[in-house]
Amino acid sequence: MSGCNVVIFYFSRGGQTRLLADAIAEGVQATGAEALLRTVETDSDAASMRDLLLDKNELINCDALIMGSPTRFGHMSAHLQKFWETTSREWLNGDLIDKPAAVFTTTSSLHGGQESTLLNMALPLLHHGMLLTGIPYEQPSLHHDNAGGSPYGAGALNASSNLTLSANERASAVALGQRVATIAQQLKSTKDA
Numbered sequence: 001m002s003g004c005n006v007v008i009f010y011f012s013r014g015g016q017t018r019l020l021a022d023a024i025a026e027g028v029q030a031t032g033a034e035a036l037l038r039t040v041e042t043d044s045d046a047a048s049m050r051d052l053l054l055d056k057n058e059l060i061n062c063d064a065l066i067m068g069s070p071t072r073f074g075h076m077s078a079h080l081q082k083f084w085e086t087t088s089r090e091w092l093n094g095d096l097i098d099k100p101a102a103v104f105t106t107t108s109s110l111h112g113g114q115e116s117t118l119l120n121m122a123l124p125l126l127h128h129g130m131l132l133t134g135i136p137y138e139q140p141s142l143h144h145d146n147a148g149g150s151p152y153g154a155g156a157l158n159a160s161s162n163l164t165l166s167a168n169e170r171a172s173a174v175a176l177g178q179r180v181a182t183i184a185q186q187l188k189s190t191k192d193a
């Protein structure tokens with residue numbers, strides 16, 4: 001369905017989280033929806049700076065949002081947290097209520113906090129009234145994963161800093177993008193009917 005856009009809003013200093021963002025975008029585009037890769041204001045050497053900064057109007061007008069961050073001491077990066085602390089007006093207006101959303105993260109160690117980061121990234125989105133979507137276990141890659149990816153969202157392990165995704169990490173990320181875009185399209189067609 002045309003006319004449906006999904007914002008993929010992420011921060012990536014070294015490029016690993018950007019890889020996941022790209023795989024998620026591929027999943028979004030496979031449904032016919034538009035993927036808008038957007039980043040957050042930060043120092044200029046961050047890998048995510050290849051993309052445009054997220055404009056508040058894009059946030060307000062998106063049909064769905066997928067947010068990604070490197071894990072930083074078990075949380076999303078401060079850049080993204082700071083951004084959400086500038087969204088009081090959007091929260092007061094209810095601009096994001098009932099839009100589908102999902103989250104993704106990367107870590108450098110296997111038990112370094114992917115799940116805690118995914119869960120705490122969901123919090124501002126829930127405060128904004130968004131509809132959080134994960135990855136159901138019908139997705140085969142979740143059953144074979146030994147690095148990144150969980151029911152809470154997409155993930156990747158960056159143990160050797162070699163900027164690659166395993167086949168399962170990639171498959172889960174593509175599936176998450178497809179899932180969020182499909183749900184966004186279904187909701188949009190109901191609203192437009």
Ligand SMILES: Cc1cc2nc3c(=O)[nH]c(=O)nc-3n(C[C@H](O)[C@H](O)[C@H](O)COP(=O)(O)O)c2cc1C
Pocket residue numbers: 011012013014015016017018070071072073074075106107108109110111112113157158
């Ligand atoms: C300040 C800081 C804190 C970090 N905290 C964690 C952590 O809690 N757990 C972990 O496994 N990796 C941690 N890392 C490593 C990054 O999460 C990991 O390298 C990530 O893949 C980087 O993503 P990027 O290449 O998109 O920037 C941390 C890195 C930095 C710079």
